[in-house]
Each structure stands twice: as C-alpha cells, then as structure tokens.
Amino acid sequence: MVIVASLCQKRDFVNMEHFLRLKENELRRFLVLKNGIPSHDTLGDHIAAVNNSHVTYLLSDWFSQLINTKNDHIIIDGKGLRAAAKKNHNQKVPYILNVIEESSKMIIMQYGVGEKTNEIPEIFELLDYIDIEDKVITTDAIGTQEKIMNKIVEEKHGHFVLPVKENQGSLHNDIDLYLKDLIKNNDARVQKEVTVEKNHGREEKRTYYCINSSECIMDARFKHIKSVGKVIRQRKVIKYDDDQETTGNETVEEVIYVTDLENIKIKEFSRYIRKHWTIENSLHWILDNVFKEDRCTFKKSLESLSLIRKSAYNIFRLAQTKIGKKPTEYILDELTNNFEELFKYICEPVTIE
Numbered sequence: 001m002v003i004v005a006s007l008c009q010k011r012d013f014v015n016m017e018h019f020l021r022l023k024e025n026e027l028r029r030f031l032v033l034k035n036g037i038p039s040h041d042t043l044g045d046h047i048a049a050v051n052n053s054h055v056t057y058l059l060s061d062w063f064s065q066l067i068n069t070k071n072d073h074i075i076i077d078g079k080g081l082r083a084a085a086k087k088n089h090n091q092k093v094p095y096i097l098n099v100i101e102e103s104s105k106m107i108i109m110q111y112g113v114g115e116k117t118n119e120i121p122e123i124f125e126l127l128d129y130i131d132i133e134d135k136v137i138t139t140d141a142i143g144t145q146e147k148i149m150n151k152i153v154e155e156k157h158g159h160f161v162l163p164v165k166e167n168q169g170s171l172h173n174d175i176d177l178y179l180k181d182l183i184k185n186n187d188a189r190v191q192k193e194v195t196v197e198k199n200h201g202r203e204e205k206r207t208y209y210c211i212n213s214s215e216c217i218m219d220a221r222f223k224h225i226k227s228v229g230k231v232i233r234q235r236k237v238i239k240y241d242d243d244q245e246t247t248g249n250e251t252v253e254e255v256i257y258v259t260d261l262e263n264i265k266i267k268e269f270s271r272y273i274r275k276h277w278t279i280e281n282s283l284h285w286i287l288d289n290v291f292k293e294d295r296c297t298f299k300k301s302l303e304s305l306s307l308i309r310k311s312a313y314n315i316f317r318l319a320q321t322k323i324g325k326k327p328t329e330y331i332l333d334e335l336t337n338n339f340e341e342l343f344k345y346i347c348e349p350v351t352i353e
Contacts, residue, residue, distance in 0.1 A: 001031065002043060003346065006312040008336045011292040013040035013047075023339075030343045044301065052112065052303040059307055060109040060129070063314055071103035073272060074132055074158075076139040077280050078119045081293065081302065096306050097122055099130055100283065102275050106317050107283075107310045112303045120145055127151050132158035136261075138276040141165040144258070146221040153224045153260055160224075161264075161272040164256040171219060175228045175256050178216035179209060189213065191229075191266035195274075198238065205234040208270040212263055226262040229269055231255055286313060290328060315345045 004027075005016040017040040020027065024037050038046070077100060080093040095113035100106065111126045113119055119142045127148070136159045137143075137152055144162040152158045164172045182190050193208045210229030217225050236250040257273060287293040291309045319331050319341075335342045 001027070001037075002047065002308050003311050003315070004339075004342065006291060006308050007315060007332070007342065009290065009292070009332070011295065013044045016040065016043060026339050030339065030347075047304045047308075048301045050301075050304045052307070055304070055307055056110060057129075059311060063106060063108045063310075071101055072135050073102035073275060074108075074130065074135050074137050075100040075102055075276050075279055076123060076126065076137060076143060077283065078113070078140060078142070079284060079287070079293075081306075094302055095119060096303070097126055098283065098310070099126070100279055102279060104317065104321075105279055105282065106314050110303075110306060110310055112306075119143070120148070124148055124151060127156055132156045134158065136161055136272055138162065138272055141168070144168065149222065149224050149260070159260050161257060161259040161261070161269070161276075164258055171217070171222060171258075172256055174216045174218055175258070176230075179211070179228065179230055179256075182211060183209060187211075191269075193266045193270050195270070201238050203236050203238055206270070206274070207232040207234075208266060208273070210257075210264065210266050210269040222258070224260045225258045227259050227264050227269075229257050229259075231257070231270070231273055283313075286316070286328065290316070290332065315342070318345050 001020055002016060005019050008019060010016045010019045017037060020037045024033065027033065027037075077098045078095050079098060080095050095118075097111040097113060097119065098107050099109040099111070101108050109126075109130060111122060111129075113122045119140075123139060123143050124145075124147060132152065133156065138161050139148075141163045144164055149160055149162070152160050164175065166172050179190075189211050191208075191210045194205065195208075196203065196205045198204075208229065208231050210227060212227045214225045214228060216228065231254070233253045233255075234250065235253075257269070259269070259272075261268075287309060288295075291312060293306070293309055315335070316328075316331060319335055320326075323331055323334060335345075
C-alpha cells in the first residue's frame with residue numbers, strides 16, 4: 001500500500017492514509033484488507049519496525065531479477081537527504097548509496113551511510129553485496145581510494161573508471177601535468193573525442209582525452225591504474241533576443257579520470273563518464289521532483305522510506321520501458337489511474353531486456 005501511495009506522490013503517512021482511504025474500494029480488488037486501511041500512526045509504526053538490512057536484500061534480489069540486459073556498467077551514487085538533517089537541528093546530512101544498472105536505469109540496491117562515518121568505508125562494504133565481476137564501476141571522486149580500487153579488481157574481479165579531484169594531492173597533479181604535456185606536444189598516443197549538446201537553453205561542449213599508459217603514476221598504492229584521461233566541459237547559456245541567438249555566461253570544468261582498463265578506447269572512456277553523469281542527474285531529479293525525497297523530514301524511518309521510494313522508482317522505470325518515451329507526468333498518470341496495470345508491475349514478473 002505504501003509503495004502505491006508513494007507512486008501516487010504521497011510523501012507522508014497522513015496523506016498516504018487519506019489517499020488509501022479514498023481508493024479503498026479499488027484496492028480491495030488486489031489486496032485483502034480484513035481490517036480496512038491502517039491509520040497513519042499504524043503505517044508509520046510498521047515502517048519504522050522494518051528490518052532495513054533484511055528488506056534491502058529482499059528488494060535487491062527482486063530488483064536484480066527485473067533486469068536481463070547483460071550490461072557491463074554499474075553506477076554507485078551517493079545522495080543526501082537534506083530536509084531530514086534540517087529538521088533534526090542541522091545534524092549531519094543522512095546519505096544513501098544507490099547502486100544503479102546503467103542500461104535499464106534500475107536501482108539494484110541501496111546502502112545507508114552511518115551517522116558516524118562517511119561514504120568511503122560504506123562503499124568498501126557495499127561492494128561485498130553486489131556482483132561486479134567483469135563489470136565497470138563508476139562512482140563520484142570520494143570512491144577514488146586505493147583500498148576501494150584494490151577490492152574492485154582483486155576481490156571482486158571488476159573494473160573501475162573513477163574521477164580524481166584536486167584535493168587528492170599528488171595523484172591529481174601528476175596526471176594533470178602529464179596529460180597537459182602530451183596534449184601540448186600532440187603525442188600520437190593520446191586519444192581524443194569532442195561532443196556538443198544543445199538543450200534547455202544551454203550548450204555543452206565536452207572534450208575527452210585518454211591514454212593507455214600509467215607511467216605518470218608515482219604512488220605505488222595506485223598499482224591498478226593502467227590508463228588515465230580527462231574531460232573538459234565548456235558550458236554556456238544560450239539566449240535569444242529578437243530571434244537572434246546570443247551567448248551568455250560560460251563556465252569551464254576539467255576532471256581527471258583513472259581506470260584499470262589497459263586498452264580502453266576513447267568511445268568507451270567517454271561513455272562511462274557521460275552515462276554516470278546523465279543517470280545520476282536523472283535519478284536525483286525523479287527522486288526529488290516526483291517522489292519528493294529531498295523534502296522528506298522523517299529520520300526515524302529514513303532507510304525504510306527510501307527503500308519504498310526506490311521500489312516506486314523501479315516500477316516507474318518498468319512502466320517507462322513498456323510505455324515508451326513519454327513525459328514523466330504521462331507515465332505516472334498511466335500508473336496512478338490504472339491500478340490493474342500498476343499491480344501487474346508489483347505482482348507479476350516483468351523484466352527489462
């Protein structure tokens with residue numbers, strides 16, 4: 001019931017109860033409601049009592065069964081729930097790690113970040129619970145740690161494409177200087193790709209560079225890095241004045257990347273980077289704008305409610321696969337106004353090929 005209410009964009013238990021009572025007669029076609037619709041207090045108590053770890057594994061198993069794409073790209077993305085921190089006297093922002101299968105855009109697992117830790121040890125532990133053999137892992141820069149790289153390659157037999165930020169000291173500086181020198185001298189070993197995208201009143205030009213060499217890595221701890229590269233993102237706002245296109249503010253960002261793939265081609269290199277960024281933004285937009293995750297102030301049931309939203313998100317993605325490229329609102333209307341179709345996604349096996 002709570003998953004259905006979440007899909008219908010009800011974000012707190014009071015509104016969930018009200019919505020479910022309005023839909024009670026229709027819900028009885030699919031659910032046994034011996035005692036009717038639970039009160040909002042009962043809903044909240046039951047969700048708070050859920051064993052998060054147990055439910056996470058059950059949902060992870062269900063999510064994994066929905067996907068049969070044989071895709072090689074797994075995205076690990078951390079997302080903060082800021083409203084929960086504000087309500088609790090500006091405490092540390094709770095973070096949830098999401099594991100996303102790139103091709104289907106489905107979330108196959110989530111992992112809560114403890115209040116007294118950060119994402120680094122949690123990403124390390126999360127790797128124990130997912131199968132990444134022969135798959136490529138991408139994360140934000142916080143995952144670019146020698147301990148995590150070693151585990152991906154040595155224990156899990158996977159691969160990585162990871163960003164390196166300036167605060168990562170000599171690793172960033174060594175690669176940056178090395179690439180600048182090679183590019184300046186037109187070294188034939190450097191692969192290059194340029195893409196340009198125009199949408200939503202903005203133009204973004206991305207220039208990717210990659211070389212299958214790690215001779216610039218001086219720190220022996222990063223023994224698994226085999227290729228290095230970077231992307232230069234040039235973004236500018238497009239304005240229209242009297243039907244004439246003009247250029248507004250322009251920003252330039254450079255990000256260094258490393259990978260254990262020895263012979264990676266520039267097309268693969270750019271795809272891993274671009275897909276991580278695109279899906280991360282798409283996931284955050286849907287969770288915050290459709291399911292109102294960033295406005296959720298419940299801290300007691302934080303992980304449980306997040307799991308429910310992820311279930312709703314995956315049902316949305318399944319529906320999107322069947323319905324086709326329609327606006328988000330169109331797909332939600334199809335689900336929320338047709339409970340028979342909605343319960344098929346919940347109760348019957350559906351896979352993304």
